[in-house]
Amino acid sequence: MGIEMTQEVPQHVGIIMDGNGRWAKRRGKPRLHGHRNGVINVRRVLEEAKVLGVPYVTLFAFSVENWSRPPLEVRGLMALLREFLRRETRNMVKDGIRLRVIGDFGGLPPKVQAILRESIEATKHNDERHLSLALNYGSRAETIEAVKKYVKLAQSGEANPDELDWETFSDLLYTADLPDPDLIIRTSGENRLSNFLLLQGAYAEIYMTPVLWPEFDEREFRKAVESYGQRERRFGKTGEQVRSEQPIPEEAPC
Numbered sequence: 001m002g003i004e005m006t007q008e009v010p011q012h013v014g015i016i017m018d019g020n021g022r023w024a025k026r027r028g029k030p031r032l033h034g035h036r037n038g039v040i041n042v043r044r045v046l047e048e049a050k051v052l053g054v055p056y057v058t059l060f061a062f063s064v065e066n067w068s069r070p071p072l073e074v075r076g077l078m079a080l081l082r083e084f085l086r087r088e089t090r091n092m093v094k095d096g097i098r099l100r101v102i103g104d105f106g107g108l109p110p111k112v113q114a115i116l117r118e119s120i121e122a123t124k125h126n127d128e129r130h131l132s133l134a135l136n137y138g139s140r141a142e143t144i145e146a147v148k149k150y151v152k153l154a155q156s157g158e159a160n161p162d163e164l165d166w167e168t169f170s171d172l173l174y175t176a177d178l179p180d181p182d183l184i185i186r187t188s189g190e191n192r193l194s195n196f197l198l199l200q201g202a203y204a205e206i207y208m209t210p211v212l213w214p215e216f217d218e219r220e221f222r223k224a225v226e227s228y229g230q231r232e233r234r235f236g237k238t239g240e241q242v243r244s245e246q247p248i249p250e251e252a253p254c
């Protein structure tokens with residue numbers, strides 16, 4: 001009876017918010033219209049994460065590779081990000097959400113950096129819930145940066161390469177103070193990770209859905225979390241081993 005044993009809520013959900021452009025195109029609207037509606041959707045998903053008790057949410061909002069989009073779209077995305085932060089910071093403070101950024105912060109436009117700094121500062125004492133925005137983020141760039149930091153530590157004698165393990169290395173990633181994602185959601189029907197949390201998501205459950213991001217509402221988020229609850233995570237063990245470790249539920253649901 002695997003299902004009721006694993007009705008767990010993921011502690012950390014990462015979302016590749018994809019499909020804004022196609023959503024707009026289907027309506028005969030410019031891509032930015034899709035991005036605007038995608039931003040509106042973020043609040044709905046955060047609200048549902050609160051209801052379901054998911055403490056960590058990480059949103060892939062802008063990749064290192066997204067700079068190669070048309071300049072007008074990039075400018076529009078940055079403007080929407082600033083708008084989102086201006087509007088949502090107060091809500092985050094009130095809702096106990098701490099904001100973080102993962103990605104190459106210094107490579108973002110100065111105005112975006114400034115407002116992000118304000119929001120991060122305003123929410124830094126919150127510790128109940130955590131929103132991380134992956135901005136100017138790419139797993140490969142993150143890994144290279146961590147390697148460079150490690151090499152410097154090794155060269156200065158602060159680290160011994162013979163003792164390097166995952167724990168030490170993961171502390172050098174942007175996600176150092178975040179748990180690994182348990183569930184990674186990708187919307188819009190694309191079956192790829194597009195350079196998102198490749199190392200941290202080594203054992204994440206993946207949920208792919210054809211729903212485009214602006215339509216991925218609270219019901220869709222709940223469906224993804226429920227799907228996670230029905231999976232058996234084995235981390236290399238056998239199913240029998242995992243099941244024998246599970247506490248027996250007091251009352252079997254009917």
Ligand code: IPE
Pocket residue numbers: 017018019020021022023061062063066077188
């Ligand atoms: C995701 O939607 C938003 C970002 C990548 C910033 P897209 O803009 O990629 O939408 P599609 O994939 O073109 O439909």
Ligand code: IPE
Pocket residue numbers: 016017018019060061062063066190192194
């Ligand atoms: C991934 O979406 C990046 C974000 C959601 C921010 P893309 O639309 O950029 O990914 P690809 O290019 O289809 O893989």
Ligand code: MG
Pocket residue numbers: 018019020
């Ligand atoms: Mg896309």
